[in-house]
Amino acid sequence: EPEVTQTPSHQVxxxxxxxxxxxxxxxNHLYFYWYRQIxxxxxxxxxxxxxxxxxxxSEIFDDQFxxxxxxxxxxxxxxxxxxxxDSAMYxxxxxxxxxxxxxxxxxxxxx
Amino acid sequence: GENVEQHPSTxxxxxGDSAVIKCTYSDSASNYFPxxxxxxxxxxxxxxxxxxxxxEKKDQRIAVTLNKTAKHFSLHITETQPxxxxxxxxxxSPQGSARQLTFGSGTQLTVLP
Numbered sequence: 001e002p003e004v005t006q007t008p009s010h011q012v013x014x015x016x017x018x019x020x021x022x023x024x025x026x027x028n029h030l031y032f033y034w035y036r037q038i039x040x041x042x043x044x045x046x047x048x049x050x051x052x053x054x055x056x057x058s059e060i061f062d063d064q065f066x067x068x069x070x071x072x073x074x075x076x077x078x079x080x081x082x083x084x085x086d087s088a089m090y091x092x093x094x095x096x097x098x099x100x101x102x103x104x105x106x107x108x109x110x111x
Numbered sequence: 112g113e114n115v116e117q118h119p120s121t122x123x124x125x126x127g128d129s130a131v132i133k134c135t136y137s138d139s140a141s142n143y144f145p146x147x148x149x150x151x152x153x154x155x156x157x158x159x160x161x162x163x164x165x166x167e168k169k170d171q172r173i174a175v176t177l178n179k180t181a182k183h184f185s186l187h188i189t190e191t192q193p194x195x196x197x198x199x200x201x202x203x204s205p206q207g208s209a210r211q212l213t214f215g216s217g218t219q220l221t222v223l224p
Contacts, residue, residue: 048210
């Protein structure tokens with residue numbers, strides 16, 4: 001069964017550093033997303049991406065964040081100058097129309 | 112923006128009994144309502160979804176009902192098994208898809224053998 005793959009599974013970074021979270025969506029999907037889940041809280045929408053551009057983004061997704069599809073398979077989330085409150089599980093998802101398939105997530109810990 | 116409320120936050124049932132989880136949403140523009148199951152250390156896994164033009168959908172032991180007028184939707188799991196134990200999330204989207212989902216706060220379901 002096709003799956004969304006995320007790397008790394010766990011990333012520890014120092015406050016102020018840049019991190020790039022990587023995702024390989026399902027190959028025939030057209031929409032790509034990033035969500036995050038702070039420990040013990042709801043899953044929150046960050047951004048959706050379609051046709052090589054951002055289609056929707058939440059208030060959380062400020063200038064500190066960016067997304068990119070650098071080639072035909074990868075989809076990345078970059079966080080510039082990380083803050084302690086960026087510590088969370090970050091989930092990538094993809095879909096055609098309808099149901100989103102989520103990856104297993106990257107646990108980001110900012111110290 | 113959309114707000115999704117989910118109840119209960121924890122639910123324990125005996126194996127073989129039914130479990131019901133309820134969600135309400137605030138934005139009448141929402142038209143897509145998926146339910147996700149999340150096991151420890153894994154990402155949310157889609158188990159069933161429903162669109163606003165349908166009142167009920169069933170897939171084996173799992174069913175979802177939607178009341179658009181009251182803005183609430185529910186997940187029903189029948190004949191529960193220990194492997195159903197997980198956190199269940201409801202969500203809503205105005206985009207008819209997984210775009211811009213607003214999630215509920217989750218229900219920890221425990222099925223007791």
